[in-house]
Amino acid sequence: MTRHLIFFLLVTFCFSNRIFAQIDLSYYLPANEYHESIPTPKEVLGYEVGEWHVNNDQLIRYMEAVARVSDRVTLEIYGRTYENRPLLLLTITSPENHKNLESIRKNHLALSDPAGQKNLNTADMPSVVWFGYSIHGNESSGTNASLLAVYHLAAATGAAVEEMLNNTVILVDPMMNPDGNMRFSSWVNSRKSKNLIADPDNHEQNEPWPKSRTNHYWFDLNRDWLLLQHPESRGRLKKFHQWKPNILTDHHEMGTDATFFFQPGVPSRNNPLTPQNTFVLTDKIAEFHKKALDQNGSLYYSKESFDDYYYGKGSTYPDINGGVGILFEQASSRGHAQESVNGTLKFPFTIKNQLTTTLSTLESAQQLRRELLDHQREFYKTAMAEADSDPVKAIVVHSGSDMARLNALIKILRGHQIKVHELKKSIAQNGSTFDPQNSCIIPLGQSQYRLIKALFEIRTSFQDSLFYDVSSWTLPLAFNLPYATLTNKDFDNKLLGREVGNMEVVASNTENSKPTYAYGVNWNGYFAPKALYKLLKTGLRIKVATEPFTHKNGKKHNYGTVVIPLQDQPLPPNQIHALMDEIKRIDGTEVYHFNSGSSLNGNYLGSNKMKRIALPKIALIIGDGIEGYSAGEVWHLLDQRFDMELTLLPIDKLSGAKLQKYNTLILVNGNYQRLQSGHIAKLKSWVQNGGNIVAMQNATRWLSSKNLTRIKFVVPEKSDKLPPRPYVDRPLYKGAQLIGGAIFATRLDLTHPLAYGYNRETMPIFKKGTLFMEPTNSPYANPVMFTQNPLMSGYVSKENLEKLRNTAAVNISLLGAGKIISFTDNLNFRAYWYGTNKMFFNAIFFGDIIDI
Incomplete structure (x- = not known):
C-alpha cells in the first residue's frame, strides 16, 4: 500500500468519525x-445539534431564546395539538421589514386579488418563503436542521445576509408534528449507546407500533392539507393564507438506503390543474439545490419518484395557491447512525443536507424573486380568466336532509379561503331540487377557482397510471351530498345570497312543549349515533323502528327512527326532557315528540318490530401487523367526534383479555397472522355467544381464511403466457394494477339495518386496494353492492374495473348468536369520508338486530 493511499484512508476515517x-x-x-x-443551540440545549434528537420542549426553549434577543425574529403560536403542545411559527426578516410587516403582508396578499394587484410593483416587494420541517415525527433531520437555520438567519452577519433579509420574509414552522416528535425523540434518545450502534437490527432504530410518523390519533398530517380534519392543519392553513408564500418547503425522510430527493417529481404525474409555469419554476429552483449538494458531495436525485398530483400534501398544496411547493426527502438514519448501501449514515449528515437545501432555497428565492412574485400575480389573474371562460359558473350543494355534513363540507371550503353563499332561491337541476333552507352555492368566479375545481372535479382519465397517493378525493362524493354544476344558462348572480362562514346546524323540531309518551330521533342526522350513545349510557331503554310508520300526529318516520319511551325508565321524564333538549341544541339532531303509542299507518310504538338497542361496548384490536392509519381513524371518529368510549386492545393481549366485557370487536385493515389457533377459538366462542365483529379490508380476508366466515373473494385469473414486455417497464405495469385510491358507486338496500339513515339508493365508497368480495347465495347478506358501472372518479385499470362490477361491498355472516360484518373497504378514510361513517355506526349499533 502506498504512502499516499494510507494518508488518504486515514483522512477519510478521521473525517467520517469526526461527527x-x-x-x-x-x-x-x-x-x-x-x-x-x-x-x-448548544448554549441553550447543552449539546451540539446532531448529538441528540431535539424534543419539542427543547426546541420551544431555543426558539423563544432567539426571539427574545433578535430584532430579526418574532415568534407566535398558531395552534395546539391534541396533546396540547404549541405549534410555532417564526417570522424572520430584516428589522426594517419587521416595522412594516403588516403593510408588506397586505401588499403581498394583494397579488392574489386580481382586482387589487394592478398597481403593485414586484420590483420593490420581498418574496415570502415558508420552511416546514418534519411533519412526520420520526423524520427528524428537518426539525433538527431548523435549529441551525434559525440560528444562522438570526445571527449571521454580512452584506449578503442583510440583503437577503431585506428581500425576503421567512416563515419557519420548525416542528409540524410535536406529538409525533415527542414519541420519536424519547424512543431514540433513551436507547442511544455511548458507542453509537449503526446495526439496523439495533433496538434504537426500531420503534414499536404505531411508530412516530403520525399525530396523536395516528393520522398522517401530510395528507391533511386539503382535508383539514386536525387542529395542526387548520391552524397551519390559517397562517398559510395570511401570507400565501411564494415557496414552501416540506422536509421529509425516506428509506435508509436512499440518498436525497428534491422536486421536480415524475413529470407525467403532475396535476393538470397546476399551471405549467409552476413546474418551470420548480426546475429553476432545483438548479440551486444541485449546486449546493454538489459542494457537499452529497448523492441526490429528482424526477424519478414522488409526484405533484394530490393537493393534500404540503409540497403540492402551494402549487394550487399561486406558490411553488418543494419536497425534500433525506435518507433516514432512524436514530443516530445506521448502516446503509451507501455506507454508515449518520444523523448529523442528514441534518446537514436539510440545512443545505434550506439555504439553497433562500438563494433561489433571492435570484428568482421577481419571477416568483410575478408568477403569483399571473396565477390568480389567469385563474379568473379561466373562470370567465369556463362554461360552469357555480356549484350548488344540498344537505341531503343532514345539515351537519353540509356544514362540515363548508368548514373545509372556508379553510381554503373559498367563498360560499346562501342560495337565494330554489332551483331544479339534474332531477334534484336545491332549496335555500338546505343548500349553499359556490361561485367559480373567485380567486380560488382552480382549488374549487380540484375539490369538486370528477376525473377518470389520466396521463399516467401510477400515483404516489390517491387519484381522487371529490368532496361532495366523500360527504355523500347531492350537488350539481350550473352553467351559463342556469346561473344568475341573483342566486347568490349572503356569504356564509358556516350554515346553521339546528334541529328542525322547534316544539316547546314536552311529549307525554315518547321521544323519537331521526337517524338521518350525522350526529344521531352520538345522541344515541349518550342516551344509552344513562341506561335508558331505547328501540329502533325496523319499518317505516306514520304516527298519529301525521308525520311519516323512516327506517331507523330511534324511539325513547318516557315510562318505566331508570330516569324520570324531566331528566329525559333535559337530555333531549341537549341533543337538539348541541348536535342539531332532529327530535320528534310522540304523545301516543298508536300510528295511522305501520307499526305502533309498542310493536315487536321496534327492536331493543344495546349500549355498544367496543374494543378495537391494535398492535403489530395492524394498519395504524385505519386504527387511528376509528379511534379518532369515536373518541373525538362522537364522544364514544372504546378500548384499544393490543393484539398480544388478546389471549388474556376478558372478551365478555365487550359486545363489539373492530378489526381494521392489517395482518392478523399473529393470532394462532387458541386466539381463533376464543374469538369464535365469543361470537357464538353473541358478540359482533365489524371487520374491514384485509381483516375480512383473514377471518375467511380461518373459517370464521365463508366469504369468497375474486381471485385474479392467471395466464400461462403473458406477452413479452421490456424489463424496465415492470414497475409501471405492476403499479398500474393497483387501486391507490378511487371512488366507486354502490347500490344500497334502504330497508336493511346497515342502510338506516340513508335516503338515496346509490352511495359513493372510497376504495383502496384490490379486495373484491363475491356475493353470497343469501339475498340478505349483501345489502351493499358495487354497481355494474361503478367508477365515479379516479384511476382503475380495465382489468380491476371488470372484476369489481356487481361484487359485494359488505357481507353479513351468522356464527351462533353473533355476527361478523365484513366490509371490503375503509368506511372512515382520513376522517373526511363522512358519507360512509353512518354505515360503520349502523354495524355497531344495529348488528344485533340483523338476520339473514
Missing part, C-alpha cells in the same frame, strides 16, 4: 461571522 466524536457548528454552517448576542 461521532466532535460535532461543532462549522460542520453545518457557512463560513460567516455570527453575532455573539444570539445564543447558539
Whole structure:
C-alpha cells in the first residue's frame, strides 16, 4: 500500500468519525461571522445539534431564546395539538421589514386579488418563503436542521445576509408534528449507546407500533392539507393564507438506503390543474439545490419518484395557491447512525443536507424573486380568466336532509379561503331540487377557482397510471351530498345570497312543549349515533323502528327512527326532557315528540318490530401487523367526534383479555397472522355467544381464511403466457394494477339495518386496494353492492374495473348468536369520508338486530 493511499484512508476515517466524536457548528454552517448576542443551540440545549434528537420542549426553549434577543425574529403560536403542545411559527426578516410587516403582508396578499394587484410593483416587494420541517415525527433531520437555520438567519452577519433579509420574509414552522416528535425523540434518545450502534437490527432504530410518523390519533398530517380534519392543519392553513408564500418547503425522510430527493417529481404525474409555469419554476429552483449538494458531495436525485398530483400534501398544496411547493426527502438514519448501501449514515449528515437545501432555497428565492412574485400575480389573474371562460359558473350543494355534513363540507371550503353563499332561491337541476333552507352555492368566479375545481372535479382519465397517493378525493362524493354544476344558462348572480362562514346546524323540531309518551330521533342526522350513545349510557331503554310508520300526529318516520319511551325508565321524564333538549341544541339532531303509542299507518310504538338497542361496548384490536392509519381513524371518529368510549386492545393481549366485557370487536385493515389457533377459538366462542365483529379490508380476508366466515373473494385469473414486455417497464405495469385510491358507486338496500339513515339508493365508497368480495347465495347478506358501472372518479385499470362490477361491498355472516360484518373497504378514510361513517355506526349499533 502506498504512502499516499494510507494518508488518504486515514483522512477519510478521521473525517467520517469526526461527527461521532466532535460535532461543532462549522460542520453545518457557512463560513460567516455570527453575532455573539444570539445564543447558539448548544448554549441553550447543552449539546451540539446532531448529538441528540431535539424534543419539542427543547426546541420551544431555543426558539423563544432567539426571539427574545433578535430584532430579526418574532415568534407566535398558531395552534395546539391534541396533546396540547404549541405549534410555532417564526417570522424572520430584516428589522426594517419587521416595522412594516403588516403593510408588506397586505401588499403581498394583494397579488392574489386580481382586482387589487394592478398597481403593485414586484420590483420593490420581498418574496415570502415558508420552511416546514418534519411533519412526520420520526423524520427528524428537518426539525433538527431548523435549529441551525434559525440560528444562522438570526445571527449571521454580512452584506449578503442583510440583503437577503431585506428581500425576503421567512416563515419557519420548525416542528409540524410535536406529538409525533415527542414519541420519536424519547424512543431514540433513551436507547442511544455511548458507542453509537449503526446495526439496523439495533433496538434504537426500531420503534414499536404505531411508530412516530403520525399525530396523536395516528393520522398522517401530510395528507391533511386539503382535508383539514386536525387542529395542526387548520391552524397551519390559517397562517398559510395570511401570507400565501411564494415557496414552501416540506422536509421529509425516506428509506435508509436512499440518498436525497428534491422536486421536480415524475413529470407525467403532475396535476393538470397546476399551471405549467409552476413546474418551470420548480426546475429553476432545483438548479440551486444541485449546486449546493454538489459542494457537499452529497448523492441526490429528482424526477424519478414522488409526484405533484394530490393537493393534500404540503409540497403540492402551494402549487394550487399561486406558490411553488418543494419536497425534500433525506435518507433516514432512524436514530443516530445506521448502516446503509451507501455506507454508515449518520444523523448529523442528514441534518446537514436539510440545512443545505434550506439555504439553497433562500438563494433561489433571492435570484428568482421577481419571477416568483410575478408568477403569483399571473396565477390568480389567469385563474379568473379561466373562470370567465369556463362554461360552469357555480356549484350548488344540498344537505341531503343532514345539515351537519353540509356544514362540515363548508368548514373545509372556508379553510381554503373559498367563498360560499346562501342560495337565494330554489332551483331544479339534474332531477334534484336545491332549496335555500338546505343548500349553499359556490361561485367559480373567485380567486380560488382552480382549488374549487380540484375539490369538486370528477376525473377518470389520466396521463399516467401510477400515483404516489390517491387519484381522487371529490368532496361532495366523500360527504355523500347531492350537488350539481350550473352553467351559463342556469346561473344568475341573483342566486347568490349572503356569504356564509358556516350554515346553521339546528334541529328542525322547534316544539316547546314536552311529549307525554315518547321521544323519537331521526337517524338521518350525522350526529344521531352520538345522541344515541349518550342516551344509552344513562341506561335508558331505547328501540329502533325496523319499518317505516306514520304516527298519529301525521308525520311519516323512516327506517331507523330511534324511539325513547318516557315510562318505566331508570330516569324520570324531566331528566329525559333535559337530555333531549341537549341533543337538539348541541348536535342539531332532529327530535320528534310522540304523545301516543298508536300510528295511522305501520307499526305502533309498542310493536315487536321496534327492536331493543344495546349500549355498544367496543374494543378495537391494535398492535403489530395492524394498519395504524385505519386504527387511528376509528379511534379518532369515536373518541373525538362522537364522544364514544372504546378500548384499544393490543393484539398480544388478546389471549388474556376478558372478551365478555365487550359486545363489539373492530378489526381494521392489517395482518392478523399473529393470532394462532387458541386466539381463533376464543374469538369464535365469543361470537357464538353473541358478540359482533365489524371487520374491514384485509381483516375480512383473514377471518375467511380461518373459517370464521365463508366469504369468497375474486381471485385474479392467471395466464400461462403473458406477452413479452421490456424489463424496465415492470414497475409501471405492476403499479398500474393497483387501486391507490378511487371512488366507486354502490347500490344500497334502504330497508336493511346497515342502510338506516340513508335516503338515496346509490352511495359513493372510497376504495383502496384490490379486495373484491363475491356475493353470497343469501339475498340478505349483501345489502351493499358495487354497481355494474361503478367508477365515479379516479384511476382503475380495465382489468380491476371488470372484476369489481356487481361484487359485494359488505357481507353479513351468522356464527351462533353473533355476527361478523365484513366490509371490503375503509368506511372512515382520513376522517373526511363522512358519507360512509353512518354505515360503520349502523354495524355497531344495529348488528344485533340483523338476520339473514
